[in-house]
Amino acid sequence: MVGNDIVDLKLAKIESNWQRPGFLTKIFTEKERKMIECSSDPFQLVWLFWSMKESAYKCYVQKKSIRFYAPTKLECELLSATEGLVLFEDKTYYTNSKITKNYISTEAQHIRDAKTEHYHFEFNTRTSAKQSEIIRDELKKITATTLNVPFDSLSIKKNSVGVPKLYLNNKQLQASFSMSHHGNYGVYSIVNTNR
Amino acid sequence: MNNEQLIETLKKIVKPYIQDEAAFEDLSEETDFVNDLKINSANLVDVILDVEDEFDIEIDNDSMEQMLSVQAAMEIIKTKLNQK
Numbered sequence: 512m513v514g515n516d517i518v519d520l521k522l523a524k525i526e527s528n529w530q531r532p533g534f535l536t537k538i539f540t541e542k543e544r545k546m547i548e549c550s551s552d553p554f555q556l557v558w559l560f561w562s563m564k565e566s567a568y569k570c571y572v573q574k575k576s577i578r579f580y581a582p583t584k585l586e587c588e589l590l591s592a593t594e595g596l597v598l599f600e601d602k603t604y605y606t607n608s609k610i611t612k613n614y615i616s617t618e619a620q621h622i623r624d625a626k627t628e629h630y631h632f633e634f635n636t637r638t639s640a641k642q643s644e645i646i647r648d649e650l651k652k653i654t655a656t657t658l659n660v661p662f663d664s665l666s667i668k669k670n671s672v673g674v675p676k677l678y679l680n681n682k683q684l685q686a687s688f689s690m691s692h693h694g695n696y697g698v699y700s701i702v703n704t705n706r
Numbered sequence: 707m708n709n710e711q712l713i714e715t716l717k718k719i720v721k722p723y724i725q726d727e728a729a730f731e732d733l734s735e736e737t738d739f740v741n742d743l744k745i746n747s748a749n750l751v752d753v754i755l756d757v758e759d760e761f762d763i764e765i766d767n768d769s770m771e772q773m774l775s776v777q778a779a780m781e782i783i784k785t786k787l788n789q790k
Contacts (some may be wrong), residue, residue: 518748527748533755537770561748580750581771639725639744673741693746 512687513627513702514569514604516562517616519694520555529557538564538582546589558615559608560587566619567597567604569674569689574621576672614696618689625702628653632697642692650677650688650699707787709735712780719756723749735777753779761787 529535535544535557543560550556564585572578587606588596597604597619605624608617609631618627630649634642651665654677666678677684688701707715717733724730725744729737739745745753754765754773763786765773772778 523748526746527752531752531755533758534751537751537754537767565747578774579771580747580773581767582751583767584771669741673738 512570512573512621513618513625513689513700514566514571514573514620515616515618515629515689515691515698515700516565516569517614517631517691517693517696517698518558518562519614519696520558521613522694523558524554529554540583540586543587555610555615559610559617562608562615562617563587563595563597563606563619566606566617566689566691567599570604570619570621571599571602572672573674573687573689576670576674578672614694616691616696616698618700620702627700627702629698629700632692634692634695634697637695639692642697643690646690646692646697646699647675650690650701653701654684654686709780712783713776715760716757716776716779719760720745720753723753733776735775735780737776739774739776739779750774757783763787763790 539547539560547553547556564582564587567585585597585599590596593608593610595606597606604619604621606617606619608615616631618629632646636642647667651662654665655662660679664680667675668678669675675690677686677688685703686701687703688699690699691697720743723745726742729742737743739750740747754770757779758765761783765782769782773782
């Protein structure tokens with residue numbers, strides 16, 4: 512199971528004001544807020560934690576098909592600058608993040624160090640639907656190669672809770688994958704592609 | 707405040723955050739903030755803070771957890787307004 516999330520840092524600066532009263536308390540636990548407060552780069556830590564929570568949440572929704580908006584229920588712990596844990600109920604998600612000057616991208620899994628295929632995009636279009644199509648096409652391309660099937664036999668459709676699923680000739684594949692795009696950047700992650 | 711006024715006020719609140727114009731034009735009680743309006747999930751917290759400011763209510767974490775659609779938001783706002 513894999514979930515991912517990407518944050519375009521330049522866009523995050525414009526779209527969200529993390530210093531807005533109430534913002535931090537609605538999203539972060541007391542422990543996380545203390546870490547943000549003490550950080551030399553609070554802006555970066557806010558979005559690192561956010562992408563960790565969001566990617567772990569996407570893992571959870573894939574498995575349980577239950578949606579909710581409770582960012583403070585998922586608590587982040589950092590093991591290193593880029594590795595961490597997200598704790599939610601009795602579950603632990605293992606996260607790996609990539610931090611560049613342009614974006615923060617996190618991948619969460621319920622198994623530590625499980626192998627994923629992932630790819631980061633830098634777009635020259637800002638149209639959300641177009642970006643989504645580019646990521647889907649790349650994901651289909653790599654799956655077509657892995658399974659040795661024609662590109663056109665693959666499709667991606669969202670299920671009732673909005674989780675995208677891969678189909679081979681209308682038969683749902685068990686592959687766990689996740690896609691995210693924000694601003695100029697996008698990413699896909701995929702594991703376990705079987706027929 | 708009746709349902710129509712409530713929807714109009716919510717429309718005004720979510721407008722700066724929506725990324726799907728067509729879904730916004732067709733906004734109804736069934737509209738989902740994330741799946742339909744494509745509101746970035748980090749901006750959902752802004753929607754919630756704006757709702758708190760607009761109606762002068764406090765949305766606790768349990769209520770916030772359910773606030774994924776126009777309908778859920780309307781129910782929560784009505785409940786909180788009645789408690790005032």
